[in-house]
Amino acid sequence: MPVSIRFFGVAAYELITDQGQHILIDPFLDGNPNNPMKADQLEQVDLVLVSHAAFDHLGDTLAIARRTGAPVICGGEVKAYLMAYGLPTEQIRATTWGIAVEVAGVRVQPVECHHWSQITMPDGSYASGQPMGFVIYAAPDVRFYHYGDTAIFSDLKLIAELYAPTIGCIGISQPWQITDQVPGPGRMITGEMSPREGALAARWLGLETVLPCHYIDADNDDVREFERHLAVAAAAGERVPRLVVMNPGDVIEV
Secondary structure, three states: OOOEEEEEEEOEEEEEOOOOOEEEEOOOOOOOOOOOOOHHHOOOOOEEEOOOOOHHHHOOHHHHHHHHOOOEEEOHHHHHHHHHOOOOHHHEEEOOOOOOEEEOOEEEEEEOOOOOEEEEOOOOOEEEEOOOEEEEEEEOOEEEEEOOOOOOOOOHHHHHHHHOOOEEEEEOOOOHHHHHHOOOOOOOOOOOOOHHHHHHHHHHOOOOEEEEEOEOOOOOHHHHHHHHHHHHHHHOOOOOOEEOOOOOOOEEEO
């Protein structure tokens, strides 16, 4: 069967492998504007991956894992948070860059991610840890890269050399409709990667297909700028990935 990829908005995806496993990645669903799917509507969940502890990535992991019993792959800080709220340690596989794991019959390669991860624990203390990107082996010829909120860094080329992702999501914007939930002076101007940086990252990764993300609505200037940068590179004779722009609820097959 073909691999199916459904986008929920921001960086939340459902990946259905060629063997039929349903994988959720950064399942920010219930608080996610424009997302048509609520966490309790998911009928099958075989595995949950969490790149880091930000509210718009950790999302509904705890509720989904409790309801479905699905195992969770995450970093140590997310494991500590989930356990503090009663999820058993046997249900959580903590890992970090370089430590490949197989859970629920799915091979997952955690990869370097230039970001941060911090969360408030039930007692008011903070837990912090190492954010991750992922290369998920969805089929013999389909390797899905999830960027995990990374900024651009040159060793994306090394990820391409070692793991050869074929399709991937790249954050090129901010979910502007919810950034007021992150208080502070001034304003954010870009996401972790600007559209120009995201276009370069997609080429460095050697992707065949790129899915821009980290937005609520695809009809925005950042997506259009990302598309322009890829078009300029293609016109200059550079190899660029096929661009697929998705809105929350959209599904593609690979």
